[in-house]
Amino acid sequence: MQIYVVKQGDTVDTIAGEYGVxxxxxxxxxxxxxxxxxxxxxxxxxxITGEEGAGLYDAYVNGYAYPFISNYVLNQTLPYLSSLSIFSYGFTTEGNLIPPAIDESFMIQAALLEDVAPILTLTPFGADGMFNNYLISVLVNNQPVRDTLIAQLLFTMEQKGYQGVDIDFEYILPEDRDAFTAFVAETRAAANAEGYTLSVALAPKISDTQTGLLYEGKDYEGLGRAADSVLLMTYEWGYTYGPPMAVAPLNKVIEVVEYAITKIPPEKIDLGIPNYGYDWTLPYIRGESKADTIGNIEAVQIAIENNAEILFDSTAMSPWFRYTRDGVEHEVWFEDVRSLREKFRLVKSYGLRGMGYWQIMQLFRANWLLLADTFSIQKRPAG
Known part of the structure; x- marks a missing residue:
């Protein structure tokens, strides 16, 4: 595969003729x-005819998806995944498991047919659909509640055909840090005994002493020991309510990876990769501005429709552009094959296990083709 950046006057036909594609x-x-x-x-x-990708680095590739994913997108994406994390199961203060609102059985079966491991994602969502640290506290500090939840997880995984569980808890209270780590270790032991894996999602820390509710409840070293693998959530620097910037600027991602590998064996680490971008209106006003989430293909179409030139930030290693519509100026940051190539290089250069995509609800075909040209994708054993 080769990446070509469009110049003024280019057309699909002229590019095809120049490169013989x-x-x-x-x-x-x-x-x-x-x-x-x-x-x-x-x-x-x-x-490019006659050129073959390296395909030498053996990588694990996970993708998160909701049960309302289209069959077309799911089936187009599964060949490029090692595992499919289905989002999500919740739980009550008594430890009773709450299934997704939409039956996810079709996703499990589709994954198994493609030798992809279906993973049950566990989240502590409250009635408002937001992460609830009260739920987390009740669970991790109450043995009978933990016992009930772990038993129901094992039963559900067996009944549905899941092959692992992913624990995605955010905003853990600092005082619950060690209890959460113990819960992860306890759940992993129970899961491993039945042949299941356990992964845990980690907020993107850069030091042991980093403050903030996202970070203080996550003990990188402890969770690295407690889980089979971890996902670094290396995205959301640019986010819905924040100022315009890259969603996953490479310089910031590198800081997180370099801290993580001092606490967790690299072969246990998956790099988080965003499959989306944001469109902000300008001027940005904190507390008032709200960006629209957009797909990467959609971002390019917005640029085309508004005759905007796409730029590439050499520090963040991310594409971006500005445009004006109805008298309002906008700024867009997203991912393209250039920014993804840089993230793939990180996986290889730091010896990480692989990567995890949040999320695969919109098809970005060039990403998957580039990934398959760069890595040998791990698959679950057939049958």
């Missing part, structure tokens, strides 16, 4: 809709 492949691989317009600065993935 088919117009159809460019259109399909990069999801370019009719009438096949391009934006100056957009990055295209090209299949």
């Amino acid at each position: 088919s117009v159809e492949d460019i259109i399909y691989d990069n999801q370019i809709p009719y009438p096949y317009r391009l934006a100056v600065g957009m990055a295209l993935l090209l299949r």
Whole structure:
């Protein structure tokens, strides 16, 4: 695969002619809709005849998805995954498991058919749909509640065909840090005894002493020992209510990885990768501004429709652009094959286990093609 950045005057036909690739492949691989317009600065993935990707680094690839994912997107994506984390199961203060509102059985079966491990994602959501640290406190400090939840997790995984559990708890109170680590270790022991794996999601810390509710309740070293694997949630620097910036700026991601590998064996670590971007209106006003979440393909179409040139930030290693619509200026940050290539290089250079995508609800075909050209994707044993 080769990455080509569109210049003024380029068309799909001229690029195809220059590189000896088919117009159809460019259109399909990069999801370019009719009438096949391009934006100056957009990055295209090209299949160069006779060239083969390295395919040497063995990588684990996880993707999170909700049960309302379309069958088309799911089936297009599964060949590139090692595991599928289905979002999500909750629980009550008594430890009773709460299934997703939509039956997820079709996702489990589709995953198994593609030799992808279906993973049950456990979250402490309250009635408002937000992370609830009261629920976490009740669970991790109450043995009977833990026993009930672990028993129901094991039963559900066996009944449904899951092959592991992912614990995604956020905003853990600092005083519950060690109890949460103990809960993860206890759940892993029970899961491993039945042949299941356990992973845990970690907020993106850069030091032991980092303050803030996202960070103080997560003991990297302890959780690295307690879990089979961890996901570094290396995204959301640019977020809905924050100022315009890259969602996963490479310089910030590197800080997290370099701290993490001092606490956790690299072969246990998956790098978090965002499959989305944000569109902010300007000027940004803290407490008032709210960005719209957009897909990476959608971001390029916004640039095309508004005749905007896509730029590439050399520090964040992320694409971005500005445009004006109805008299309002906007700033957009998203991911493309250039920014993803840099993240893939991190996985290899730091010897990480692989990566985890939040989330796979929108198809970004060029990402998956580039990934398959860069890595040998681990698969669960057939059958």
